[in-house]
Amino acid sequence: MAISKLAPLLFLALVFLSIAEPGEPSLLADIKQGQDPDKEPYVGVNVGTDVSHLLSPPNLVSFLQVQKITHVRVYDADPDLLKALAKTKIRVIIGVPNNQLLAIGSSNATAASWVGRNVVAYYPETSIIGIAVGDEVLTTVPSSAPLLVPAIESLYSALVAANLHTQIKVSTPHAASIILDSFPPSQAYFNQSLVSVMLPLLQFLSRTGSPLMMNLYPYYVFMQNKGVVPLDNALFKPLTPAKEMVDPNTLLHYTNVLDAMIDATYVSMKNLNVTDVVVLVSESGWPSKGDSKEPYATVDNADTYNSNLIKHVLDRTGTPLHPELTSSVYIYELFNEDLRSPPMSEANWGLFYGNSTAVYLLHVSGSGGFLANDTTNQTYCIAMDNVDSRTLQTALDWACGQGQANCSEIQPGEDCYQPSNVKNHASYAFDSYYQKEGKAAGSCDFKGVAMITTTDPMK
DSSP: OOOGGGGOOOOOOOOOOSSSOOOOOSSSSTOOOOSTTTOOOOOOEOOOOOOTTTHOOOHHHHHHHHHHHOEESSSOOOOHHHHHHTTTOOOOEEEEOGGGGGHHHHHHHHHHHIIIIIIIITTTTTTTEEEEEEESSSHHGGGGHHHHHHHHHHHHHHHTTTTOTSSSEEEEEEGGEEEESOOOGGGOEGGGHHHHHHHHHHHHHHHHHOEEEEEOOOOHHHTTTTSSSSSHHHOOOOGGGGSSEOOOOOOOOEEEEEHHHHHHHHHHHHTTTSOOOOOEEEEEOOOOOOTTTTTOEEEEEEEEHHHHHHHHHHTOOOOSSSSTTOOEEEESEEEEEEOSSSGGGGEEEOSTTTTTSSSOOOTTTTTTTOOOTTOOOOOEEEEOOOOOHHHHHHHHHHHHHOOOOOOGGGSTTTTTSSSSSSHHHHHHHHHHHHHHHOOOOTTTTTTEEEEEEEETTTT
């Protein structure tokens, strides 16, 4: 991932409304959650290798297991790593580097040889679930664009010959800049000059039940549209209704930039009459350090973005256009790639340093143990600030009623009745429910009005 791959995304038609309106029916009713009803959305990590002292493949795999990371994407097909991943149940997307597209796209025999060498030799002991063919080819090496679909088709044919085409999906990751007019999402469309490649690609993805891979970075949307896109929208922070981005055509409210980018992708596909391909976010993240021109690349913002991103995916709340459909996301990235060229942020996207110590401690308690660098074992659930009292009261009523939280202590005359306001009472009820549910993923949400904290609300 490099800045050069990401042209500006202009969020031009922002409309700010303070009262929610009902949205239109889903534009993509044909899409179901994943191709397999048993599959749940997940968070994986990208593993780049421009690291001074990269862990050996066996040590890297051990580290992934300690961190409870179940899905990884790599940018090549390193044989030592694929061997080390055997019998671990860690699912891996392997990559075809851009410089191999010419050979694979020009020769079925070369594609078959690649699959034999990099897939058949390791599967099923190593759980390979996908092949990412190139990376942002249409925007970084446009001269290779005519070879992209032939390369994908050739690799797929080789998987068919090996009878692996139902288990292993073939796709290619794109930069967000292939989509123009991305806000409001209802007006988004693919760059017309790329349609000659995108249409056959989408038809292939539809035919084979494969996802459209998109590298989506709210960080760049924010940096290129400062003053238009508030930082809180980019970071998944709770918003007042007045700060929500509203699509004037659908009246759907967007509380974060990533959801808007995903919905813009669905609308762009719909404009090419493709309505049954799911979006897989193959890269997303936030840098923890930058140079003087990158003041928002901070540890605090990176921690906030990635922690909230994980919670957002595992809460399975979908997007405004598709509440029934939650995209899986691969965080960019596992390690800081210190050998990357400037700007400084390029070397600082990692969750960990190359020596495997954490760059920052994610706050993802309740997400089933994913990423053990989260040390916030003592967590509580409280009402967010700036939520209107009527919405909070509705959530409070549900928690104390259907949710079966213990609300006896916030009755008149009891110990926690004072201060007698809906926010205090809601925080007590939310935390009661959260603790009762064992801090399970999704148990501190209450339709987006609750948040996890390390501060005991009763102290």
